[in-house]
Amino acid sequence: MHAESEIRIPLILGNKTYRNISDDIIAPIEGKAARGWYTLITVCAVCFLWGIGCLAYTIGVGIGSWGSNNGVDWAWDITNFVWWIGIGHAGTLISAVLLLFRQKWRMAINRSAEAMTIFAVLCAAIFVTLHTGRPWLDYMLFPLPNQFGSLWPNFNSPLLWDVFAVSTYATVSIVFWYIGLIPDFGMIRDRVIKPWQKKMYSTLSFGWGGSARHWSRFEEVSLVLAGLSTPLVFSVHSIVSFDFATSVVPGWHTTIFPPYFVSGAVFSGFAMVLTLMLVVRKIYKLEHYVTIKHIEYMNIVIIVTGSIVGVAYLTELFVAWYSGVEWEQYAFLNRATGPLAWSYWIMMSCNVLSPQLFWFKKIRTSILATFILSIVVNIGMWFERFVIIVPTLCRTYLPSSWNTYTPSFIDIGIFVGTIGMFGTFFLLFSRYFPVIAQAELKTILKQSGESQKKAAAEITPHGHH
Amino acid sequence: MGATATNKHIIHGVFSDEVPMLEACKKLRASGIRIKDVYTPMPIHGIDGIIGVPRTRIAICAFIYGITGTSLATLMMWYMMVHDWPNDIGGKPTWAYYFAVPAFIPITFEATVFCAAHGMALTYFLRCWLVPGAKAKNPDPRTTDDKFLIYLELNDEQSGKAQEILRNNAAEEVNYKGAFIVPPAYVLDETH
Numbered sequence: 188m189h190a191e192s193e194i195r196i197p198l199i200l201g202n203k204t205y206r207n208i209s210d211d212i213i214a215p216i217e218g219k220a221a222r223g224w225y226t227l228i229t230v231c232a233v234c235f236l237w238g239i240g241c242l243a244y245t246i247g248v249g250i251g252s253w254g255s256n257n258g259v260d261w262a263w264d265i266t267n268f269v270w271w272i273g274i275g276h277a278g279t280l281i282s283a284v285l286l287l288f289r290q291k292w293r294m295a296i297n298r299s300a301e302a303m304t305i306f307a308v309l310c311a312a313i314f315v316t317l318h319t320g321r322p323w324l325d326y327m328l329f330p331l332p333n334q335f336g337s338l339w340p341n342f343n344s345p346l347l348w349d350v351f352a353v354s355t356y357a358t359v360s361i362v363f364w365y366i367g368l369i370p371d372f373g374m375i376r377d378r379v380i381k382p383w384q385k386k387m388y389s390t391l392s393f394g395w396g397g398s399a400r401h402w403s404r405f406e407e408v409s410l411v412l413a414g415l416s417t418p419l420v421f422s423v424h425s426i427v428s429f430d431f432a433t434s435v436v437p438g439w440h441t442t443i444f445p446p447y448f449v450s451g452a453v454f455s456g457f458a459m460v461l462t463l464m465l466v467v468r469k470i471y472k473l474e475h476y477v478t479i480k481h482i483e484y485m486n487i488v489i490i491v492t493g494s495i496v497g498v499a500y501l502t503e504l505f506v507a508w509y510s511g512v513e514w515e516q517y518a519f520l521n522r523a524t525g526p527l528a529w530s531y532w533i534m535m536s537c538n539v540l541s542p543q544l545f546w547f548k549k550i551r552t553s554i555l556a557t558f559i560l561s562i563v564v565n566i567g568m569w570f571e572r573f574v575i576i577v578p579t580l581c582r583t584y585l586p587s588s589w590n591t592y593t594p595s596f597i598d599i600g601i602f603v604g605t606i607g608m609f610g611t612f613f614l615l616f617s618r619y620f621p622v623i624a625q626a627e628l629k630t631i632l633k634q635s636g637e638s639q640k641k642a643a644a645e646i647t648p649h650g651h652h
Numbered sequence: 653m654g655a656t657a658t659n660k661h662i663i664h665g666v667f668s669d670e671v672p673m674l675e676a677c678k679k680l681r682a683s684g685i686r687i688k689d690v691y692t693p694m695p696i697h698g699i700d701g702i703i704g705v706p707r708t709r710i711a712i713c714a715f716i717y718g719i720t721g722t723s724l725a726t727l728m729m730w731y732m733m734v735h736d737w738p739n740d741i742g743g744k745p746t747w748a749y750y751f752a753v754p755a756f757i758p759i760t761f762e763a764t765v766f767c768a769a770h771g772m773a774l775t776y777f778l779r780c781w782l783v784p785g786a787k788a789k790n791p792d793p794r795t796t797d798d799k800f801l802i803y804l805e806l807n808d809e810q811s812g813k814a815q816e817i818l819r820n821n822a823a824e825e826v827n828y829k830g831a832f833i834v835p836p837a838y839v840l841d842e843t844h
Binding site: 209339354374398 | 689690692693710714732741756759761762766769770772777781782783791794
């Protein structure tokens with residue numbers, strides 16, 4: 188066990204013991220759900236159902252029911268896909284990258300951030316499977332032996348790389364999440380009394396016992412999975428950006444895309460983690476675990492990634508001017524001053540200006556301000572993807588194919604439906620699964636618990652450990 | 653050792669904190685007592701060396717699965733894009749693997765991660781026998797919550813000594829859980 192400097196603010200507030208941590212994590216599972224939970228899940232489920240209706244309609248009549256047209260052939264579908272995949276990235280960043288950097292504050296939020304990742308990737312998957320037009324033929328994306336002769340997918344295509352990247356990312360995230368959940372399911376299994384709960388958590392816990400040999404393997408597996416997930420998460424959004432960057436469309440054909448997409452993804456993902464955690468900590472009374480300090484740390488990540496995104500926007504503009512390519516220059520002029528300029532300026536103000544407010548300590552430690560800004564950032568990030576895709580495709584090389592775009596009722600329905608699905612899954616998760624990685628949290632109680640830190644400070648008043 | 657059947661006594665030493673528990677483990681080991689296992693609510697750093705758990709080789713497995721993934725992806729893309737049907741894109745058929753190697757890197761990487769992660773996870777589940785429907789492995793349900801348990805299986809002579817050491821080292825409970833008889837053929841030499 189290592190000591191921690193006493194000037195660091197404790198990560199676990201309230202004078203907790205190991206038993207208290209178990210009690211607090213199990214409380215939402217054993218107790219009755221709050222009324223707010225029922226209201227929220229009803230709203231989300233209704234949206235979800237609406238989405239399923241629109242989805243069924245799309246499968247029935249085809250993607251002609253969308254607002255996409257000849258010219259603007261990618262629109263809300265890919266905007267939503269990239270937005271959801273990006274949101275997922277914060278979960279992996281928190282659980283993998285922060286694990287490698289030994290940031291202990293991740294332990295309060297990694298479980299729900301990983302859940303968010305999985306649900307967001309599921310939402311993204313809906314759009315990519317549907318946008319092919321005939322989703323029942325999507326198996327042709329995989330390199331399966333087939334009856335068509337030597338017909339294999341094209342491995343030179345970034346769209347195919349994306350199939351591999353997203354499937355790897357989704358499955359590895361699920362496994363990483365579940366391996367972490369097993370010890371916590373074990374704790375719940377040993378604590379719950381109702382027979383159906385006992386049965387359910389026994390099955391979910393896979394017979395976990397917490398033997399020293401199993402913990403030793405658990406830790407090694409977590410470390411190696413974190414090591415694998417770190418380059419994986421960067422690769423996924425880089426490959427998503429290749430879908431654009433390797434094309435010859437002005438405004439897309441640029442080498443800045445991979446880092447710009449990855450930082451944008453982390454930026455929007457952290458905002459979504461904040462939106463969710465602020466609700467979860469309130470409903471389930473987890474203020475002692477997800478403290479103001481945790482919120483501040485996340486807001487700092489938002490300043491950093493938001494600023495990277497801002498610099499990327501400006502670099503794009505500079506390079507367009509500096510390239511001397513008039514089509515490239517026009518693409519950006521069109522974004523900022525064309526018919527859809529309002530979306531560009533929403534993006535600029537939400538993504539570049541709004542996170543700068545977090546330089547003020549008052550704002551980044553205020554729950555209300557953080558909640559509002561986290562939603563603003565996600566609106567901005569949705570518009571970023573919209574701006575990259577739609578205004579660009581509205582005005583490509585040939586003025587004769589210039590076009591405009593309006594989403595259809597079905598487009599809106601499917602998007603709202605994925606938000607409903609995400610919300611429904613997340614609410615079910617927070618009600619029946621341990622929302623905080625309690626076993627991991629217990630490892631930092633001795634050095635980062637409030638009373639434990641006070642006791643340590645009394646023994647060595649000058650902090651020389 | 654050997655020709656006669658021996659009694660094995662099962663002893664649980666229960667602690668409510670990991671520090672005295674580790675201290676007791678050290679004392680037990682110093683008096684030549686083998687610790688069968690320790691059950692704890694969370695991972696305890698440094699316990700492996702104290703109770704004699706060898707370092708896990710699961711990371712080596714992950715490496716082997718990973719390079720298997722690299723090879724499979726390379727083989728697959730070579731077969732599909734070069735050998736079976738040199739795909740003609742823009743009048744540039746891939747006559748050899750190296751013609752298009754940069755385009756093959758992303759999927760090679762993804763396949764490496766896929767195989768390493770899933771192979772290692774599967775190995776972990778099977779090696780620890782963590783499968784749906786498996787019986788709970790902890791001998792006392794409190795060990796997933798806030799209790800730390802040293803699990804011992806000892807012969808007549810060591811059993812008394814171990815219980816004494818546990819009591820002298822702040823064990824909250826020392827529970828004698830009965831004995832079982834080990835047939836002579838299965839008695840191993842555990843003197844060291």
